[in-house]
Amino acid sequence: MAGGAVDSGSEAGPVVDRGPKQDRSRVTRKRLLEAAVSCLAEHGWAGSTVSVVAERAGVSRGAAQHHFRTREDLFTAAVEYVAEERSLALRALFPEGPADRRAVVAAVVDLYTGPLFRAALHLWVAASNEEQLRPRVTELEARVGRETHRIAVELLRADETVPGVRETVQGLLDMARGLGLANLLTDDTGRRDRVVAQWAALLDEVLDRV
């Protein structure tokens, strides 16, 4: 971005000058990030390289490397980008804020069953054996986890000043992650729906007691 400002060299219309170029750059970046997540979800870490992603996104390898210097940069940015999109989508499902708790629990669990979770899982597992990836992914996981927790607390109207409430919500998110894992090899929808219905009812009761 700083480079773009220098390049434009114009005092008169920097916004107009920079606009379309930045737009194109943003579109390319977005295409790379989305291709990276799909690639990771489908082929795992071993099968996910910058070249494969660039080809999938219809972008030259040079352009891809202009946006992301390393393979680690590309894939951690991709998981973070999609996680942010999912957080926005979760909030958008409940535009009025706090909502029916069973619907919120179901929506939170849904976050862990799609391609994003699959991609993130591949990245986590790869990070557990690769020193270059590990600190990046650890930090990313903590950040995304905090944000998901914050949204869940808000939508569930959970008062974390009450002892045990924080751990109750954390346990729900751990369960959601475990349900995502159970969905990795087979379609676990039927069983998952029953588990979610039961625990959402328990959670509703526990949080209402306060």
Add this chain to the structure above:
Amino acid sequence: MAGGAVDSGSEAGPVVDRGPKQDRSRVTRKRLLEAAVSCLAEHGWAGSTVSVVAERAGVSRGAAQHHFRTREDLFTAAVEYVAEERSLALRALFPEGPADRRAVVAAVVDLYTGPLFRAALHLWVAASNEEQLRPRVTELEARVGRETHRIAVELLRADETVPGVRETVQGLLDMARGLGLANLLTDDTGRRDRVVAQWAALLDEVLDRV
């Protein structure tokens, strides 16, 4: 085993003849299985081959291939073997059967935080991208999951004829799996202990209501 009986060629003392040979074979097999789980936990699927495991177990590659014809055979057998060992160990913790529910919940969650879970996770994630591995691991996961569920139901004194009880126990096992995942990159012990304490108390209350 059938081959061993033919080899011995003696009508007089087949049991004495076969004994030590079978013992050695069993010891070799056990060493291979344990080495395979450690290897998978430390290096992931990509770094886990029959040769690496044979070397780690101090067994020749030929001997390893005598026991396990393919890489898939070795690693699925290894995860199954260690899962069975862990089930026995879980039962051994509560020799009198049903026990204090909070202790049972803590012990069940512990199943998902050690090297076995890490190894199984690598195998699951690899299976999600490898067609050769997928049906084997899917079947193994279902079998191990059913056995863990059975033990949990028994130790928790959960009456599954009561509506919702089955799903309550399933949700607990999903949470345990999610807690295992959260422990993959960082030592999550402190947070996990608090979540387990809270959810064990909730579970105790729910199951006692009946």
